[in-house]
Amino acid sequence: MSGVVPIPIARPQIGEQEQAAVAAVLASGRLVQGSEVAAFEEEFCAQVVAGRRGIAVNSGTSALHVGLLALGIGPGDEVVVPSFTFxxxxxAVRLCGGVPVFADVDPVTFCLDPAAVEAALTPRTRAVVPVHLFGQPADMTRIGALAAEHGLRVLEDAAQAHGATWQGAPVGALGDAGAFSFYPTKNMTSGEGGMLTTADAGVERTARLLRNQGMEERYRNEIVGLNYRMTDVHAAIGRVQLRRLAEWTAARRRNAAALTAALTDLGVPGITLPRTASGAGHVWHQYTLRVAAGRDAFVEELTRRGVGAAAYYPVGVHRLPAHADGVVPNPLPHTDAAAAEVCSIPVHPGLGEGDVERIAEAVDAAARLLA
Ligand SMILES: Cc1ncc(COP(=O)(O)O)c(C=O)c1O
Structure with missing residues (x-):
């Protein structure tokens, strides 16, 4: 709409403190895996994962890759993953030589359905990767029980869920390891970056070796590794952001509650609002609606009205060309339905005065237009 400033679907909160922290690192001359990275690991883990150990890497994808390798995933190993995810x-499973086995999600939380995980297990299953999608934790009680029963490793994909909790315990501290992302649109950013978290000293050591060419001591490479190091520039940004994470999470929760109240009042037709599972401490990375019919036109209409909207994710991963050889042991009806129907709208802490009302009115108008 002309004259109206669009509300973006994400707005990274970068300010003077981040700029000053970056300038200080540049002036120090120590740019990679120095004291800023060590401090970021300590501070992130103390604040977010109840004191587990953290290995900072250069992306969330690297954290997943290193995590699976450190958990012993290798060629031919089956790893159960949701298909409704990034x-x-x-x-990451493929990069280890493993075989992704796609299981369906719960239609309410969009997270891995434990019953579907169980139905996907074979004697070759070695691990499961629950994704805490949109900031809502997966059912870690039932997934943890399955893993214990079948001897599986659990790597939590917590890329979208910094600070989320399940039954009061933080995600990233519930499985054998957790992987966080600090991409700019995430609940906190370091520019690019990721963190693997674990309480297992063996996993920690292997992950530290893997991120740096297999070396602890310079030129004494113990294993074949990668260069997944985080820079001090990125860690410095992450440390500043960490100090505001709790405040931003509170803002996301307030915005989500306000959106739900406004959309409920309006009685928007054809739209299902997001729900939080009992036991879940949701951090609202996304506020995700289900649109009964015409989702793509709905996204277009919202965008036309100046409200950033996006379908995360429009295609199940098992239907992507890259994963055509993944295993799909059972149909994935909830994944396919979600991919066809979801639409995320802005919930980020950058929303200003009146934005929630504007978003709700646009959702209402778009829904009525397309009903
Ligand atoms: C669920 C999920 N897993 C993994 C990643 C990968 O993180 P990154 O982009 O930092 O590599 C992302 C984010 O992009 C994500 O949303």
Whole structure:
């Protein structure tokens, strides 16, 4: 709409403190895996994952990859993953030589359905990667029980869920390891970056070796590794952001509650509002609606009205060309339905005065137009 400033679907909160922190690192001359990275690991883990150990890397994808390798995933190993996620979850399995086995999601939370995980297990299953999608934790009680029963490793994909909790315990501290992303649109950013978290000293050591060419001591390479190091420039940004994470999470929760109240009042037709599972401490990375019919036209109409909207994710990963050889042991009706129907609208802490009302009115108008 002309004259109206669009409300973006995401707005990274970068200010003077981040700029000053970056300038200080540049002036220090120590740019990679120095004291800023060590401090970021300590501070992130103390604040977000109840004191587990953290290995900072250069992306969330790297954290998933290193995590799976450190958990011992290798060629031919089957790893159960959701198909309704960002492709990185399954890519990491493939990058280890493993086989992604796609299981369906719960239609309310959009997270891995434990019953579907159980139905996908074979004697070759070695691990499961629950994704805490849109900031809502997966049912870690039932997934943890399945893993214990069948001897599986659990790597949490917590890329979208910094600070989320399940039964009061933080995600990233519930499985054998957790992988976080600090991409700019995430609940906190370091520019690019990721963190693997674990309480297992063996996993921690292997992950530290893997991120740096297999070396602890310079030129004494113990294993074949990668260069997944985080820079101090990125860590410095992450440390500043961490100090505001709790405040931003509170804002996301307030915005989500206000959106739900406004959309409920308006009685928008053909739209299902997001729900939080009992036991879940949701951090609202996304506020995701289900649109009964005409989702793509609905996204277009919202965009035309100046409200950033997006379908995360419009195609199940098992239907992507890259994963055509993944295993789909059972049909994935909830994944396919979600991919066809979801639409996320802005919930980020950058929303200003009156934005929630504007978003709700646009959703209402678009829904009525297309009903
Ligand atoms: C669910 C999920 N897993 C993994 C990733 C990968 O993180 P990154 O983009 O930092 O590599 C992302 C984010 O992009 C994600 O949303």
């Amino acid at each position: 492709a990185a979850t399954a890519n």
